[in-house]
Amino acid sequence: MSGVGLFPFTEEHEMIRQAARDFAQNEITPIAAEFDESGEFPYETIMKMGEMGFMGIEVSEDYGGTGMDTLAYVLALEEICKADASHGVIMSVNNSLFCYGIEKFGSEYVKQKYLRAVASGKSVGAYSLTEPMSGSDAGTMRCTAVREGDEYVINGRKSWVTSGPVASYIVLFVMTAPEKKHKGITAFVIDTDQPGFSVGKKEPKLGIRASATSEILFEDYRAPVENRLGEEGEGFKIAMAVLDAGRIGIATQALGISEAAYEASLAYAREREAFGQKIGEFQGIAFKLADMKTRIEASRLLVYSAALAKERSKESGERFTLEASIAKLFSSETSMFVTHAAVQIHGGMGYSKEIPVERYFRDAKITEIYEGTSEIQRLVISRLESGIR
Numbered sequence: 001m002s003g004v005g006l007f008p009f010t011e012e013h014e015m016i017r018q019a020a021r022d023f024a025q026n027e028i029t030p031i032a033a034e035f036d037e038s039g040e041f042p043y044e045t046i047m048k049m050g051e052m053g054f055m056g057i058e059v060s061e062d063y064g065g066t067g068m069d070t071l072a073y074v075l076a077l078e079e080i081c082k083a084d085a086s087h088g089v090i091m092s093v094n095n096s097l098f099c100y101g102i103e104k105f106g107s108e109y110v111k112q113k114y115l116r117a118v119a120s121g122k123s124v125g126a127y128s129l130t131e132p133m134s135g136s137d138a139g140t141m142r143c144t145a146v147r148e149g150d151e152y153v154i155n156g157r158k159s160w161v162t163s164g165p166v167a168s169y170i171v172l173f174v175m176t177a178p179e180k181k182h183k184g185i186t187a188f189v190i191d192t193d194q195p196g197f198s199v200g201k202k203e204p205k206l207g208i209r210a211s212a213t214s215e216i217l218f219e220d221y222r223a224p225v226e227n228r229l230g231e232e233g234e235g236f237k238i239a240m241a242v243l244d245a246g247r248i249g250i251a252t253q254a255l256g257i258s259e260a261a262y263e264a265s266l267a268y269a270r271e272r273e274a275f276g277q278k279i280g281e282f283q284g285i286a287f288k289l290a291d292m293k294t295r296i297e298a299s300r301l302l303v304y305s306a307a308l309a310k311e312r313s314k315e316s317g318e319r320f321t322l323e324a325s326i327a328k329l330f331s332s333e334t335s336m337f338v339t340h341a342a343v344q345i346h347g348g349m350g351y352s353k354e355i356p357v358e359r360y361f362r363d364a365k366i367t368e369i370y371e372g373t374s375e376i377q378r379l380v381i382s383r384l385e386s387g388i389r
């Protein structure tokens with residue numbers, strides 16, 4: 001099942017899906033376990049993904065992107081994530097959190113200066129909202145920017161930055177008016193080559209180990225006023241609008257992981273024997289596979305629907321917060337359900353590093369945490385539905 005008939009797939013969609021599938025199977029699958037084990041950043045394959053146009057799929061060709069739509073983006077990302085969730089998150093953050101944020105909220109000057117290199121995949125982009133003492137509640141962040149003439153002086157520590165150690169440019173959120181809490185947050189684009197920026201401790205992680213995650217530190221870093229995104233105090237609004245796009249990426253990542261775990265389980269259930277029969281013939285295993293498949297297909301519908309909602313928003317200007325949150329919540333929880341079942345179906349082999357099923361299980365967990373935990377998605381959905389703020 002692919003959603004054909006329900007969704008307006010074109011030949012271009014099929015072409016990018018096939019190109020991503022071939023690349024993922026030929027170039028990523030063979031190295032995924034090795035990079036997971038070493039925790040090294042997979043530069044070579046990420047640069048190749050840039051050359052193939054995967055790092056700025058929705059960005060206009062005028063700014064170095066591929067100029068395709070959101071459905072094309074999720075179809076390609078799904079294939080990459082099916083092979084390796086680490087490559088997937090690097091691609092998702094680059095496309096959804098950096099490029100989307102800059103294209104939507106950056107001035108012409110910012111787009112010309114910072115978007116081209118990242119959208120074309122020559123440089124890596126990142127997004128930094130979280131701090132050691134501030135995650136779900138961004139209004140408590142402590143990193144500050146103080147205006148001095150035509151510059152802002154930035155100080156503080158941000159944490160958990162995906163691609164933090166390798167990014168050339170970062171969309172950064174800091175306080176310009178701490179007493180106003182979330183209404184005092186301002187967004188900037190940061191050039192990591194400038195003095196005052198450094199990479200802090202690398203975060204040791206359970207999964208997505210080949211994606212580089214670290215703290216980043218600012219010590220009297222000077223950002224020109226032209227590098228501000230929007231006005232002072234608009235940072236929280238920008239951060240949340242960008243996360244709407246990001247959550248579709250993470251929902252897609254979860255979908256890709258689920259599919260990989262399901263396909264491995266199905267193949268194993270058809271081949272492995274116990275008590276004189278294939279284990280897939282036991283109802284206990286067959287029903288698990290049925291539940292996995294059902295939830296995956298429901299996730300797929302939600303992910304593609306959210307992609308269409310984002311695409312419509314380009315014309316209408318309407319937010320797609322609800323669609324993105326629902327897709328992320330369901331697809332990430334499905335991913336945990338499916339990978340948990342996949343380990344069980346594989347028995348002892350599911351626990352072995354000789355096959356990727358244990359990696360899928362470790363990788364799936366993060367999709368319930370970053371870009372808004374499942375609790376935060378429930379908060380967003382219930383508030384939007386009830387109208388109670």
Ligand SMILES: Cc1cc2nc3c(=O)[nH]c(=O)nc-3n(C[C@H](O)[C@H](O)[C@H](O)COP(=O)(O)OP(=O)(O)OC[C@H]3O[C@@H](n4cnc5c(N)ncnc54)[C@H](O)[C@@H]3O)c2cc1C
Nearest residue numbers: 127128129130134135136160161162369370371372373375
């Ligand atoms: C591998 C990894 C990569 C990441 N990459 C990035 C990145 O690139 N950029 C970035 O800015 N951040 C990134 N993050 C940070 C991530 O977005 C945060 O960890 C996440 O938003 C949760 O924040 P927290 O860890 O501070 O948890 P907390 O906010 O402290 O939450 C702890 C627990 O309390 C629950 N909780 C909090 N508030 C509520 C509430 N109102 N109602 C119910 N429950 C609640 C949470 O759901 C969670 O279960 C990354 C994190 C990880 C682990």
